[in-house]
Amino acid sequence: MSLFRRIGPLLLLLASAAPSRAAELLVFAATSMKPALDEIVALPEAKTIAEIKTSYGASSALARQIDAGAPADVFISADLEWMDWLQQRDHVATATRFVLVRNELVLVAPAASKLELTLDAKTDLRGALGDSRIALAEPGSVPAGKYAKAAFGKLGLWPQVESRYVATENVRAALALAARGEAPLAAVYRSDAVSEPGVRVVAAFPADSHPPIVYPAAALKDHDSAATKQWLALLQGPQARAILQRWGFRDAASD
Amino acid sequence: MLSAAESTALAISLKVALLSIVVALPFALALGLALSRLRFPGKSVLEALLNLPLVLPPVVTGYALLIVFGRNGVIGAWLSTLGIQFAFHWSGAVVAAVIMSFPLLVISIRAGFDGVDRRLEAAAESLGAGPWRRFFSITLPLSRRSVLAGCVLAFARAFGEFGATISFVGSIPGETRTLSIAIWELLNQPGGEAGLGRLVWVALLVGIAASLFAALLGRRSQANGAAHD
Numbered sequence: 001m002s003l004f005r006r007i008g009p010l011l012l013l014l015a016s017a018a019p020s021r022a023a024e025l026l027v028f029a030a031t032s033m034k035p036a037l038d039e040i041v042a043l044p045e046a047k048t049i050a051e052i053k054t055s056y057g058a059s060s061a062l063a064r065q066i067d068a069g070a071p072a073d074v075f076i077s078a079d080l081e082w083m084d085w086l087q088q089r090d091h092v093a094t095a096t097r098f099v100l101v102r103n104e105l106v107l108v109a110p111a112a113s114k115l116e117l118t119l120d121a122k123t124d125l126r127g128a129l130g131d132s133r134i135a136l137a138e139p140g141s142v143p144a145g146k147y148a149k150a151a152f153g154k155l156g157l158w159p160q161v162e163s164r165y166v167a168t169e170n171v172r173a174a175l176a177l178a179a180r181g182e183a184p185l186a187a188v189y190r191s192d193a194v195s196e197p198g199v200r201v202v203a204a205f206p207a208d209s210h211p212p213i214v215y216p217a218a219a220l221k222d223h224d225s226a227a228t229k230q231w232l233a234l235l236q237g238p239q240a241r242a243i244l245q246r247w248g249f250r251d252a253a254s255d
Numbered sequence: 256m257l258s259a260a261e262s263t264a265l266a267i268s269l270k271v272a273l274l275s276i277v278v279a280l281p282f283a284l285a286l287g288l289a290l291s292r293l294r295f296p297g298k299s300v301l302e303a304l305l306n307l308p309l310v311l312p313p314v315v316t317g318y319a320l321l322i323v324f325g326r327n328g329v330i331g332a333w334l335s336t337l338g339i340q341f342a343f344h345w346s347g348a349v350v351a352a353v354i355m356s357f358p359l360l361v362i363s364i365r366a367g368f369d370g371v372d373r374r375l376e377a378a379a380e381s382l383g384a385g386p387w388r389r390f391f392s393i394t395l396p397l398s399r400r401s402v403l404a405g406c407v408l409a410f411a412r413a414f415g416e417f418g419a420t421i422s423f424v425g426s427i428p429g430e431t432r433t434l435s436i437a438i439w440e441l442l443n444q445p446g447g448e449a450g451l452g453r454l455v456w457v458a459l460l461v462g463i464a465a466s467l468f469a470a471l472l473g474r475r476s477q478a479n480g481a482a483h484d
Contacts, residue, residue: 060443085445132326133343138426141443166343166425167432169314169439173422176318181327182342 025050025231026071028062030078030215031170032103035195036247037076040240049234050227058170059143066091066220073223074231076100076215079143083216090221096232097218101249104190105147105210108199110181119203121156126164128185133166135174135183143213144171148187151209175199189213194248214252257453260428261437265457267345268434272413275352276406279360283405287364288390308419309358317422320351324423347424348431352413359408367401368394400473407469414461434458 029037034056041052055062055072063082066072067089075092077083086092109115117123125134137145145167152158168174171188178186179198186199193201217235219228234240241251257265289295290302308316324331324341331342341347371394379389395402417435424431426440438454441447 058443060445064442081445133427135425138440138443141440141447166427168425169421173425177321177425180321180325182321182325 023050023227025052025073025227027052027054027074027076027231028066028070028072029054029056029074029076030059030062031056031172032078032189032191033076033215036191036244036249039243039247040235043234043239045234045237045239046231049230052231060141072220073225073228074217074219076217078215079146080214080216081143083218086220093219093221093224096224096229097216098232098236099252100215100217100235101244101252103213103215103249104207105144105151105187105205105213106190106193106201107203107205108175108178108186108188108193108196109184109202110178111198111200112181113184113200113202115184115202117203119155119157119205119209123155123157125157125160125185129164130184132182132184133164134161135177135186136161136165136167137171137174137187138167138169139165140167142168142170144174144187144189147210147213148205150211151187151205154209155206189248190250191248215249257457261450261454261457263429264432264434264437264454265461267348267430267432268414269461271345271348271352271433272410272416275349275356275413276360276409278349279353279357279409280406283357283360283364284395284402287361287368288394290361290365291368305361306358308355313355313416313418314422316354317351317419320347320354320419320423324350341424343424343427343431345424345430348420348433351419351423352416355416355419356409356412359412360405363401363405363408364398367398367405370401371397403469403472407465410465411462414465415458 027037027041034054037054037056040046041054046052057065059077059079059082062070062072062075063077063086066075066086075083075086083092083097087094087097107117107119115128117125117128136148137143139145139149149158152161166177166183168177171192174183174186175188175192175196177183178188179196185202187205188199190201190204193199217232219232245251286305290298311319321328321342323329324334324347326332326335326340326342328342331340334340341350375393375397376389379393384392415435416433417439420431420433421436421439426432426436432440434454434457438451438458441451441454
C-alpha cells in the first residue's frame with residue numbers, strides 16, 4: 001500500500017505522458033530542406049496535426065539510421081537513390097510516396113567576383129579557375145556532387161574539372177568555400193545559393209545535363225497514421241509550396 | 256587486396272600521421288616542459304587554449320583553420336605571398352593533424368616531466384651540467400614512456416582524423432583523400448559495404464600495429480632503464 005502511495009504519482013505521470021507521445025511526428029529530412037521545412041513546421045496548421053520534430057542530416061546517413069530501426073515517421077530524401085534503397089528494404093509505405101520538390105544545379109562564384117561565363121562545351125573553366133580549384137560536393141557519393149559530375153561529363157567539361165576540384169563533405173561546405181572566396185567557383189543547388197548572400201549565381205546547368213534533381217517524400221512502413229498523412233498533405237498544400245518556392249525549390253510538377 | 260586508390264589513401268594517411276608527429280614533437284616537448292617547470296602569467300589561459308581542439312567539434316576546428324590558413328585567411332594570405340599554401344594541399348592535412356593531436360601529445364609529455372624527481376636534475380646541475388645536458392640526459396630519458404605514449408595517442412588521433420581535415424583541405428584523390436575520408440565516402444554510397452569492410456580492416460590493422468610497436472618499445476626501454484638503475 002505504502003509502496004503504491006510512493007510510486008502512484010509517478011505512474012499517473014507516465015500515464016498522462018503516453019497520449020501526448022502518440023501525437024508526435026518525427027521527420028527525417030535532407031539537410032538542404034532545413035530552412036524551408038523549419039518554416040513549414042512552424043505553421044499553425046502543422047501544430048494542430050501533431051508536435052512535429054525534425055532530424056536533419058545527409059540522406060545517406062538518415063537512410064542508414066532508418067534501416068537500423070530509427071523511429072522516424074516520414075523521410076524526405078535529397079535523391080531518389082536512398083529512397084529506393086529504403087524501399088527495396090521494405091521500410092517505405094509505398095502508397096504514400098511522392099515527389100515533394102525539384103531543385104536546380106547552378107554554378108556560383110564569390111559575391112565580389114566579376115566572373116562571367118555560360119555553360120557549354122566551349123566553356124574555359126581552367127581559365128576561370130586560375131591556379132585554384134572548383135568546390136564540389138564529393139562526386140562519388142554526395143548527391144550534389146554526383147549531379148555535378150554527370151553535368152560536367154555531359155557538357156564535355158569533366159576533363160577540365162577532373163584534376164582541379166576539391167571535394168567537400170556536403171554541398172553546404174562547397175557553398176561555404178565559394179562564399180569565403182577560397183574557391184572561385186562551386187557547383188551547388190539553387191536553394192543553397194538563395195540562402196547564402198556571400199555568393200552569386202554565375203550560370204545554371206542545363207536541366208538535361210544531369211538526372212532530374214528530385215526530393216521524394218514518404219511515410220515509413222507502419223508509420224502511415226492519420227497524422228502522418230495529414231502532414232504529408234500539408235507539405236503538398238499551397239502554403240508549403242509558397243515557402244518551398246521562396247527558398248529556391250521548384251514545383252515537383254514543373255517540366 | 257587493396258585497389259590503387261585505396262592504397263594511395265592509406266599511404267596519404269600514414270604520411271600525414273607520421274609527419275604530424277615529427278612536426279609536433281619539438282613544440283610539444285618545449286611546451287610540456289614550460290607547463291611542467293615554469294610559472295608564468297596566463298598559464299591557465301594557455302592550457303585552456305591548448306585543449307580547445309579536444310573540446311570543439313572537429314569541423315569547427317577545420318573551419319577555423321580555413322579562416323586562418325586559407326588563401327584569404329589572416330596568416331594564409333601572408334604565407335601565399337611566400338609561395339606556401341596549405342588549403343587543398345596535403346600539407347594542410349598535416350596542419351590539421353598537428354592541431355588535433357597536439358593536446359594529447361602535450362598532456363602526456365607534461366605528465367611525464369611532472370613525474371621526474373627534481374632532485375636528480377638539481378644534482379646534475381650541482382655537478383656542472385647545463386640546461387640542455389640536464390634535459391637530454393636526465394629529464395627526457397626518465398619521461399620517455401610518457402613521451403612514447405603521447406606519440407602513440409597522437410598518431411592514432413592523426414590517423415583517424417576526419418572532420419577537421421575534410422573541412423580544411425577537402426577530399427582530393429591522391430592529395431588529401433585519407434583513409435578516414437575514403438571510408439566515409441564508401442559509407443555514403445549504397446552498396447559501398449564491400450570496400451568499406453576492406454578499409455576498416457586496414458585501419459584496424461594499422462591501429463593494432465601501432466599499439467604493439469609502442470608496447471615493444473616500452474618494454475625495451477623499461478629493460479634498458481632497469482639496466483641503468
